[in-house]
Amino acid sequence: MGTRNAIDIQRIKESADYVRYLALECIERAESGHPGLPLGCADLGVLLYRYILKVNPDVPLWPNRDRFILSAGHGSMLLYPLLYLVGYNITLADMANFRQLGSKTAGHPEYERKLGIETTTGPLGQGFANAVGIAIEGKMMAQRFNEAGFNLFDYTVYTLMGDGCNMEGISYEAASLAGHLGLDNLIAIYDSNHISIDGRTDITFTDDVAKRYEALGWHVEFAASSDIETTFRKLLELKDTKGKPRLLIFNTVIGDGLDKKRDTNDIHGSPAEIPEIAFFIQNSSAIRELFEKKYGKGAVTDKQALEEILAKRITNQKTEPLLAFAESDEFMRQMRRETQAIYREWEERLAQYKEAFPEKYNELSRYLRFELSASLHDKLVNYSYQKSNATRFISGEVLNLCAVEIPQIVGGSADLADSTKGLVKGSPYIKRGDFSGRRIAFGIREHAMAAIGNGLALNKSMIPFSSTFFTFFDYMKPAVRLASLMRLNHLFIFSHDSIYVGEDGPTHQPIEHLNSLRLLPNLYTFRPANDIETAFSYLYFLKHMNGPVALITTRQKIDEKIMGIVPAGVSREEFYNMFEKGGYVFYETAGKGEPGIVLCGSGSEVSLARETAALIEARNNIKVRVVSIPCLELLNETECSYREQLFNQFNKPVVFIEAASHRGIHLFCDRHVVMIDIHSFGKSAPGKQVAESFGFTAEAVYERIEKQLA
Ligand SMILES: Cc1ncc(C[n+]2csc(CCOP(=O)(O)OP(=O)(O)O)c2C)c(N)n1
Numbered sequence: 001m002g003t004r005n006a007i008d009i010q011r012i013k014e015s016a017d018y019v020r021y022l023a024l025e026c027i028e029r030a031e032s033g034h035p036g037l038p039l040g041c042a043d044l045g046v047l048l049y050r051y052i053l054k055v056n057p058d059v060p061l062w063p064n065r066d067r068f069i070l071s072a073g074h075g076s077m078l079l080y081p082l083l084y085l086v087g088y089n090i091t092l093a094d095m096a097n098f099r100q101l102g103s104k105t106a107g108h109p110e111y112e113r114k115l116g117i118e119t120t121t122g123p124l125g126q127g128f129a130n131a132v133g134i135a136i137e138g139k140m141m142a143q144r145f146n147e148a149g150f151n152l153f154d155y156t157v158y159t160l161m162g163d164g165c166n167m168e169g170i171s172y173e174a175a176s177l178a179g180h181l182g183l184d185n186l187i188a189i190y191d192s193n194h195i196s197i198d199g200r201t202d203i204t205f206t207d208d209v210a211k212r213y214e215a216l217g218w219h220v221e222f223a224a225s226s227d228i229e230t231t232f233r234k235l236l237e238l239k240d241t242k243g244k245p246r247l248l249i250f251n252t253v254i255g256d257g258l259d260k261k262r263d264t265n266d267i268h269g270s271p272a273e274i275p276e277i278a279f280f281i282q283n284s285s286a287i288r289e290l291f292e293k294k295y296g297k298g299a300v301t302d303k304q305a306l307e308e309i310l311a312k313r314i315t316n317q318k319t320e321p322l323l324a325f326a327e328s329d330e331f332m333r334q335m336r337r338e339t340q341a342i343y344r345e346w347e348e349r350l351a352q353y354k355e356a357f358p359e360k361y362n363e364l365s366r367y368l369r370f371e372l373s374a375s376l377h378d379k380l381v382n383y384s385y386q387k388s389n390a391t392r393f394i395s396g397e398v399l400n401l402c403a404v405e406i407p408q409i410v411g412g413s414a415d416l417a418d419s420t421k422g423l424v425k426g427s428p429y430i431k432r433g434d435f436s437g438r439r440i441a442f443g444i445r446e447h448a449m450a451a452i453g454n455g456l457a458l459n460k461s462m463i464p465f466s467s468t469f470f471t472f473f474d475y476m477k478p479a480v481r482l483a484s485l486m487r488l489n490h491l492f493i494f495s496h497d498s499i500y501v502g503e504d505g506p507t508h509q510p511i512e513h514l515n516s517l518r519l520l521p522n523l524y525t526f527r528p529a530n531d532i533e534t535a536f537s538y539l540y541f542l543k544h545m546n547g548p549v550a551l552i553t554t555r556q557k558i559d560e561k562i563m564g565i566v567p568a569g570v571s572r573e574e575f576y577n578m579f580e581k582g583g584y585v586f587y588e589t590a591g592k593g594e595p596g597i598v599l600c601g602s603g604s605e606v607s608l609a610r611e612t613a614a615l616i617e618a619r620n621n622i623k624v625r626v627v628s629i630p631c632l633e634l635l636n637e638t639e640c641s642y643r644e645q646l647f648n649q650f651n652k653p654v655v656f657i658e659a660a661s662h663r664g665i666h667l668f669c670d671r672h673v674v675m676i677d678i679h680s681f682g683k684s685a686p687g688k689q690v691a692e693s694f695g696f697t698a699e700a701v702y703e704r705i706e707k708q709l710a
Helices: 011-030 035-050 073-086 094-098 126-145 163-166 167-182 211-213 229-241 276-284 285-295 302-315 324-354 359-369 376-383 389-407 447-456 468-476 477-485 515-517 531-544 571-580 603-619 632-637 639-644 687-693 698-710
Strands: 067-070 157-161 186-193 219-224 246-251 409-413 437-439 461-468 491-495 525-528 549-552 584-588 597-601 624-627 654-657 674-677
Touching: 011 035, 011 073, 011 094, 011 229, 011 276, 011 285, 011 324, 011 687, 035 073, 035 157, 035 229, 035 324, 067 073, 067 126, 073 094, 073 157, 073 186, 073 324, 073 437, 073 468, 073 624, 094 219, 126 157, 126 167, 126 186, 126 359, 126 447, 126 461, 126 477, 163 167, 163 186, 163 376, 167 211, 167 447, 186 229, 211 246, 211 285, 211 468, 219 229, 229 246, 229 447, 276 285, 285 302, 285 324, 324 359, 376 389, 376 531, 376 571, 376 687, 389 409, 389 491, 389 531, 409 447, 447 468, 468 477, 468 515, 477 571, 515 525, 525 531, 531 549, 531 571, 571 584, 597 698, 603 624, 603 654, 674 698
Parallel strands: 067 157, 157 186, 186 246, 219 246, 409 461, 461 491, 491 549, 525 549, 597 624, 597 654, 654 674
Antiparallel strands: 584 624
């Protein structure tokens, strides 16, 4: 940037104090929030947004913008004032509404790229791992699209993390992969203030963080909030250090600017309270002047008078706007002029690129605006596998069918690619210095895998997938939850989906996982019964692109008889529309009239239902319907009349079969609804024997429902 070598310390300090003022007053108004971090890191924040970050608030989605990720999301009142000051669409009124219903300024930052909020943070460590994912995306985009003289992608990802982020295991996993890959477009800043909620960190955290990161392959530097000049220099140096991700260990004082609460855990997570705010104002020349301008000379000299003014401001907050600070606005918005020039250069470069590399330009446009092609839609709608196989194999095949046509599909597994079949065939792994590949070896780091995948999904240019055994979803859950919260287009592929895993035993047999996923808002869980349902699950994900999908596949083979079943008299397109309702009639025994019993379930249990139906058909003179439910959430959302029709108005017995726990729901099963499921952990034995021991055979299911048939 133009002013890279000269910074205006005086103005930085004034703006930092203004950030402190906004944080203090907004948190006081909301009666909740975390002032400690904003106060400690205000100078750093101003430095970053004024001099370092290359962002354009007028074009917030500029693909080559630098990213700032506040991993320590509790410090959101650092981020909002900075975004406001540089001109994002956040106003003083929005900040006055901090933490209120429907406001832009939620308690923790919530993913809204147009406002400059790059990801949702709050659960500590997630933002840091997202930053690693965004850095990987940056490297991938650079390698795919940069040409000599045309650096379209060279952005840097900055993340601010705290003690909490560093204590969380996910930061180790993500830092380890970042170090391994040599992500030199990533700069983490560690707000080292030696305080967390319960007290000083010497009661919990005495790692040598510098050595830890060095050991992980990072370049580490130190700076302190008391020395803005050195911090600035270090940040510039770090940006130019190549070959490794960088960590700046940044010594700060929590609650800086306050009196008694400064450097204590009292200021971590509750309002500072009026006497402390008054102390701050009296000791900040910039903020003192703001108050004097509004309330008259001398208004702030007397502490008691100042406290009364503050108390009135808080009480009458509906009519008392936050104080504006024109000089700070002016100072911070100079950044905008400078980065806009950089942005315009980029735009020009892009226009020239379009001329010089029209095909690549078109491909880039497809990356930035994904649309499912009609041809792939057709292929997925008409897909068949025909042979007996496990749905994980079929998933692998369908994934690659999609990957051939959609270069944005990238991903991998946590060291289980050959088992989950979550791999893009024919592509190399990404590695240090070469990000041309589409395969990511996440290593045995499930939690970071999910959060890094989220990072890859944030900008919507890549379509990431991550995969592992379903039982290890537990190791990923916090990040899967955030993918759901942000509606990220991240495909989670979980194989080895039930007790049928067999010999590996209860640790490897998912029981409660299926329903845990189904409880996540915005996420759709597909457990396909066969080849067509597997392809349709991919189609659903790629067609809607409106949030994460979890695809649950079997380890064991599915019988050939179950493959390729299309309801009679229905075209594939019509069938797909039925599939989108979440469930459909898979099979019906011969006979006229309404069925006397409905058997339903998902995945491999559709096969079991089909077998049981054959027994009922042979032994009882009752018509049986088998309903496949590949996505229970969709079926639950579909119109009631469709469900009633499917389940025969619930007038006759409905038997729900799933090799999973549905603990608690049994309470609501009336005499017509039989639940055949699993109430305990699994067992170690060959899969078929385990299934037998849990009553997952056609004979045992038949016995359970026999009395219903009487
Ligand atoms: C995964 C997770 N666990 C717990 C919390 C609750 N929490 C929020 S901030 C915090 C302490 C963080 O300490 P530090 O990173 O040092 O932040 P500082 O006190 O310096 O602001 C905790 C435990 C959380 N947000 N996320």
